[in-house]
Amino acid sequence: MGEHMLDLGILKTWLGVVVIAAPTTLLALLGAAALLGWRLSERVITRCVHAAVGSGLLAALAVLIIMLADGSRHVDVQIGDWVKIPHYHFSVSFVFDRLSVPLAILSFVLSGTIAAFAARYLHREGGFNRFFTLYALFLLGMVAASLAGTIETLFAGWELVGLSSALLVGYYQDRPAPARNGIWVWVIYRVSDAALLLAAVVLHHLTGEGDFAQLCGHGPWPGGTASLTAGQALIVGLLLLLAAAGKSGLAPFSGWLPRAMEGPTPSSAIFYGALSVHLGAFLLLRVSPILECSMWLSAAIVILGLTTAVLAVLVGRVQTDIKSALCYASLVQVGIIVAEIGLGFRYLALVHLLGHACLRTLQFLRAPTLLHDHLQQVNAIGADALGSASDGQTTRLRSSRLHLWLYRFALERAYFDALLLAWVVEPCRRLFRCCDALERRWTDWLAGTRAAQLDITAVDPAGKHEDRLAS
Amino acid sequence: MIEFPWLEVSLILAALGAVSVGCLRSPGRAYGWGLAITAAVFACTVPAWLQHYLGLKTSPHWSIQEALFGTIIFQLDELSAPLVPAVALLHFLTALATARTKMRRFSLSWSLASESIRLATFSCATPWVLIGLLIACAIPPFVELRNRGKSTVVYRLHMGLFVALLIIGWAAVEAAGNPAVAPSWAVIPLMAAVLIRCGAIPAHCWLTDWFENASFGNALLFVAPLTGVYAALRLVIPSSPDWVLLGIVSFSQATAIYAAAMAVFQVEARRFFAYLFLSHASLVLLGLELHTPLSLTGALCLWFSTILSLGGFGLTLRALEGRFGRLSLARHRGLYDHSPTLAVCFLLTGLGSVGFPGTLGFISTELLVDGASSASPVVGLVMVSAAALNGIAVLRVYFLLFAGARHTSTVSLEMGVRERMALLALAALVLCGGLFPQPGIATRYKAAEELLQQRHRHEVSDLADRPGAGNQPG
Numbered sequence: 001m002g003e004h005m006l007d008l009g010i011l012k013t014w015l016g017v018v019v020i021a022a023p024t025t026l027l028a029l030l031g032a033a034a035l036l037g038w039r040l041s042e043r044v045i046t047r048c049v050h051a052a053v054g055s056g057l058l059a060a061l062a063v064l065i066i067m068l069a070d071g072s073r074h075v076d077v078q079i080g081d082w083v084k085i086p087h088y089h090f091s092v093s094f095v096f097d098r099l100s101v102p103l104a105i106l107s108f109v110l111s112g113t114i115a116a117f118a119a120r121y122l123h124r125e126g127g128f129n130r131f132f133t134l135y136a137l138f139l140l141g142m143v144a145a146s147l148a149g150t151i152e153t154l155f156a157g158w159e160l161v162g163l164s165s166a167l168l169v170g171y172y173q174d175r176p177a178p179a180r181n182g183i184w185v186w187v188i189y190r191v192s193d194a195a196l197l198l199a200a201v202v203l204h205h206l207t208g209e210g211d212f213a214q215l216c217g218h219g220p221w222p223g224g225t226a227s228l229t230a231g232q233a234l235i236v237g238l239l240l241l242l243a244a245a246g247k248s249g250l251a252p253f254s255g256w257l258p259r260a261m262e263g264p265t266p267s268s269a270i271f272y273g274a275l276s277v278h279l280g281a282f283l284l285l286r287v288s289p290i291l292e293c294s295m296w297l298s299a300a301i302v303i304l305g306l307t308t309a310v311l312a313v314l315v316g317r318v319q320t321d322i323k324s325a326l327c328y329a330s331l332v333q334v335g336i337i338v339a340e341i342g343l344g345f346r347y348l349a350l351v352h353l354l355g356h357a358c359l360r361t362l363q364f365l366r367a368p369t370l371l372h373d374h375l376q377q378v379n380a381i382g383a384d385a386l387g388s389a390s391d392g393q394t395t396r397l398r399s400s401r402l403h404l405w406l407y408r409f410a411l412e413r414a415y416f417d418a419l420l421l422a423w424v425v426e427p428c429r430r431l432f433r434c435c436d437a438l439e440r441r442w443t444d445w446l447a448g449t450r451a452a453q454l455d456i457t458a459v460d461p462a463g464k465h466e467d468r469l470a471s
Numbered sequence: 472m473i474e475f476p477w478l479e480v481s482l483i484l485a486a487l488g489a490v491s492v493g494c495l496r497s498p499g500r501a502y503g504w505g506l507a508i509t510a511a512v513f514a515c516t517v518p519a520w521l522q523h524y525l526g527l528k529t530s531p532h533w534s535i536q537e538a539l540f541g542t543i544i545f546q547l548d549e550l551s552a553p554l555v556p557a558v559a560l561l562h563f564l565t566a567l568a569t570a571r572t573k574m575r576r577f578s579l580s581w582s583l584a585s586e587s588i589r590l591a592t593f594s595c596a597t598p599w600v601l602i603g604l605l606i607a608c609a610i611p612p613f614v615e616l617r618n619r620g621k622s623t624v625v626y627r628l629h630m631g632l633f634v635a636l637l638i639i640g641w642a643a644v645e646a647a648g649n650p651a652v653a654p655s656w657a658v659i660p661l662m663a664a665v666l667i668r669c670g671a672i673p674a675h676c677w678l679t680d681w682f683e684n685a686s687f688g689n690a691l692l693f694v695a696p697l698t699g700v701y702a703a704l705r706l707v708i709p710s711s712p713d714w715v716l717l718g719i720v721s722f723s724q725a726t727a728i729y730a731a732a733m734a735v736f737q738v739e740a741r742r743f744f745a746y747l748f749l750s751h752a753s754l755v756l757l758g759l760e761l762h763t764p765l766s767l768t769g770a771l772c773l774w775f776s777t778i779l780s781l782g783g784f785g786l787t788l789r790a791l792e793g794r795f796g797r798l799s800l801a802r803h804r805g806l807y808d809h810s811p812t813l814a815v816c817f818l819l820t821g822l823g824s825v826g827f828p829g830t831l832g833f834i835s836t837e838l839l840v841d842g843a844s845s846a847s848p849v850v851g852l853v854m855v856s857a858a859a860l861n862g863i864a865v866l867r868v869y870f871l872l873f874a875g876a877r878h879t880s881t882v883s884l885e886m887g888v889r890e891r892m893a894l895l896a897l898a899a900l901v902l903c904g905g906l907f908p909q910p911g912i913a914t915r916y917k918a919a920e921e922l923l924q925q926r927h928r929h930e931v932s933d934l935a936d937r938p939g940a941g942n943q944p945g
Contacts, residue, residue, distance in 0.1 A: 082909070
């Protein structure tokens with residue numbers, strides 16, 4: 001019997017390794033091809049993706065089945081110490097439990113579905129190889145973050161997801177708007193990354209460990225009790241909340257979400273409808289024992305979640321394109337999920353997350369067809385027959401100042417981007433451009449010459465349209 | 472191989488190579504010979520490093536150095552052992568990636584002369600010789616600026632101040648007998664000299680001026696090895712009192728954040744690179760001056776990572792400049808479709824320098840932030856913020872150069888074979904170092920321990936030399 005248990009343990013460990021190795025191998029293959037300039041055919045890429053996603057999914061399902069069969073709720077896969085010196089070690093370990101296994105399986109299922117869709121959607125597109133290289137980067141990041149057993153591993157996965165998202169937003173490289181929006185998304189993600197890194201460092205110092213088992217108390221998720229005081233939990237929790245807010249587009253960072261729709265539909269579906277947008281909520285679920293240590297922290301999470309949901313409802317109602325409307329609808333649900341986490345409903349939040357991810361993926365993938373269907377309907381029976389706001393309603397909206405204000409507020413997407421630009425980006429830009437000019441004058445004065453400068457104003461007739469951050 | 476003086480041979484080879492290549496008239500032949508010699512120099516530094524790494528000694532019976540100088544001046548220790556081949560590699564790859572059109576501008580003779588001085592600097596720990604070499608290091612850039620017809624005033628002013636302060640500082644420190652009990656007025660010039668050479672604000676303008684006026688290859692080779700940081704390690708850290716280190720930490724913090732923010736908002740590629748480099752150099756210096764085992768290890772790792780990652784990043788920018796001239800960052804260029812490999816290398820080396828997972832910089836940054844946070848939460852916050860800003864700057868420039876527009880060109884803009892080899896070699900090192908970091912981290916930890924022991928020995932002798940120390944009750 002003991003030998004049988006040992007065999008199952010080894011089997012689970014090996015299956016766990018396969019779950020991680022599958023996307024890693026895919027990334028290594030596609031990444032090497034990109035670096036060396038090899039042009040893989042669409043068929044080869046598609047087959048590699050199917051093989052990686054299929055093997056990863058099967059291994060994850062096998063782990064789940066074994067866990068259900070032997071009643072274990074926590075499987076620790078220790079890869080080993082990646083770096084070990086006195087005073088410091090970076091261990092790579094992955095955890096299979098009630099939180100990580102569903103999310104890993106969901107990641108494989110939705111990624112597989114979207115890969116199948118994208119193989120047709122992007123057929124003969126110039127960036128087919130690039131899309132799937134970034135897709136592999138995302139898949140590895142998502143799986144690593146889902147199964148991370150240490151906060152450092154989670155951080156690594158978190159960054160991979162961030163980079164792939166930003167680069168896919170800028171997928172269409174012949175237009176300036178996707179590039180601008182890619183930068184915007186990346187800036188928000190870097191703020192989120194910095195917050196997570198700081199939280200990791202603070203946790204490391206408070207507990208001496210980076211393992212979630214040590215940070216959140218031993219015992220399978222969602223049990224366990226963190227050994228932090230309320231004050232410590234509040235500091236760490238606020239950093240984690242900031243990280244989650246950036247990643248999940250919670251207020252005041254929600255402006256990046258509609259910008260991210262510049263990417264191709266499959267990437268919108270996978271990132272902002274299904275998986276990436278839920279990563280912040282997942283982080284909060286993972287560290288839920290820390291949240292329990294501070295009532296104020298839980299209250300802050302509930303307030304942030306509900307605020308985001310209400311704002312997203314308002315903004316979503318005035319969106320005029322299907323992808324933006326869907327992304328705000330996603331945000332409403334993400335806000336509610338975050339509020340559920342703050343209220344302590346862990347399982348409810350998890351089930352909500354899984355269900356919402358599936359529904360939204362379906363809607364995003366249907367979005368281009370819906371537009372097509374809608375246009376066909378308009379052509380067939382006319383726009384009036386499809387129904388629109390009645391004159392009476394419109395008049396009533398216009399007549400109320402509150403409604404008008406709300407309408408403008410929603411149309412400007414709660415002014416978040418405008419405020420960030422006006423209060424953060426623009427002052428910084430002015431300050432550092434001023435410093436740059438002063439430095440140039442200083443060196444010119446020292447040298448007694450006028451240094452040759454590149455013309456930075458007249459180079460681009462379209463420069464006036466450029467984002468202030470990008471320029 | 473075991474008992475061969477590889478280090479000495481590499482130094483002599485580089486010096487003789489500089490003279491012999493300088494005698495050649497044809498640029499093509501000079502390039503061919505110069506490239507072969509830089510390759511041979513690199514090939515000699517690798518076994519020199521291996522000798523040290525494996526704990527093997529050079530010939531115990533006879534030494535070139537003892538025969539010439541009567542003592543051993545140039546030798547590798549834990550600190551310098553991996554830096555010497557890294558610097559030689561950077562020289563070799565820069566020469567390799569030089570386009571035919573730039574052969575006349577990139578003087579391999581001067582490059583080899585600089586390499587021999589730089590390698591000698593990094594393998595020297597004797598203070599006055601090191602100071603002489605640091606001064607010698609500053610001469611080739613001056614010649615470069617003069618040969619290009621550029622103003623040398625900014626460079627001369629800063630380097631002149633650096634040389635003067637360095638000599639005054641060390642002379643005063645030695646005059647005090649024991650460096651550990653040197654008076655403040657003696658240590659301050661030394662600290663100022665190091666800060667000027669590292670480009671700390673407000674004495675950083677020489678760096679942007681140098682990048683704007685020198686050829687990109689020479690500018691890169693002069694700054695990328697972080698010679699100023701090496702001077703700080705050899706001359707300042709082992710013996711300076713804590714308040715000096717604290718002073719350097721303060722200047723480095725301000726420089727790291729300021730330079731990172733300036734990089735984010737730059738509109739010229741060369742100045743962007745100069746600020747990005749400055750921010751990294753300050754982060755390395757910051758970690759070193761905190762003198763905790765973790766911060767020192769992290770800083771030493773980041774140093775190595777900076778040489779390779781920012782070296783590669785600089786070479787990609789240089790390759791782009793070779794095609795388009797000086798690059799403005801005021802508009803999108805959309806070059807990805809024309810040179811996808813260059814774009815991938817740009818992204819990989821750039822992200823490697825800012826500590827992206829899977830690259831050499833990742834674990835260095837983790838260690839550095841961890842070590843810095845335990846020394847001071849504020850320093851930790853500064854480091855994280857600077858790293859975040861540097862990441863933003865790199866991706867912003869990527870989007871500006873490689874996306875956002877449709878670029879039309881009638882000629883191929885793809886990388887040449889030599890460029891591709893150089894960049895892929897650096898990209899492979901950045902990735903391999905990131906995926907298998909343990910050997911590198913372990914050797915850097917040993918170097919950090921050695922440095923801390925040196926400092927500890929000085930502190931002990933400081934206590935012993937204090938007036939009345941012998942009368943203290945037991």
